Amino acid sequence: MLECKPADTLIEMNHKLCEDMDQEPTNKEQYQRLFGRLVYLAHTRSDIAYAMSVVSQFMHSPSVSHKNAVDQILRYLKLALGKGLIFSKNRDLEVVGCTDVDWAGSVTDRRSTSSYFTFVGGNLVTWRSKKQNVVSRSNAEA
Known part of the structure; x- marks a missing residue:
């Protein structure tokens, strides 16, 4: 994600992320590892707390749309480097x-x-x- 395009928004407004059996599944272990690393960052970056609580609801069966939401968080963090609690x-x-x-x-x-x-x-x-x-x-x- 180092070469990704930065994003202005953290999570899509009025998002409709849900558990849908028809969605294409993604690598569960990779999703959980990535989320686990972001949890530590959320302690000093309260701006990502809501988005993290949304994507945490799909830890047991993540889909491609859930992985895209986590990728959006990473793209937002790339744009917002140096921000945190002061x-x-x-x-x-x-x-x-x-x-x-x-x-x-x-x-x-x-x-x-x-x-x-x-x-x-x-x-x-x-x-x-x-x-x-x-x-x-x-x-x-x-």
Whole structure:
């Protein structure tokens, strides 16, 4: 991928990645190794966290479209070299939290994904996203 064309976007907007039995399978071991290497990078590159959570859902049976999504992450990283988390010294230690939920965002099982971010003094210190255990029937329930 060293000679690949860089990409401006990390993941296709309104992507429809799902588990489809009709899709052409790809090399499972290669997919898992590549994903495993990207996991370490995600600790300092919070911008790839969402895309990583999407492609992680297909570890047991990846297809060519899932491999293409991982390749898109690599092409984005090539364009965004040198970016990462920067922690700056700040006298103000205000704690700010943000949260969001997509309603029935998974094409495969219609479950919602919730996420949160926590900032201390303007620095991102924690973040998490989690797919809900049950299917939500409304935004309020999600």
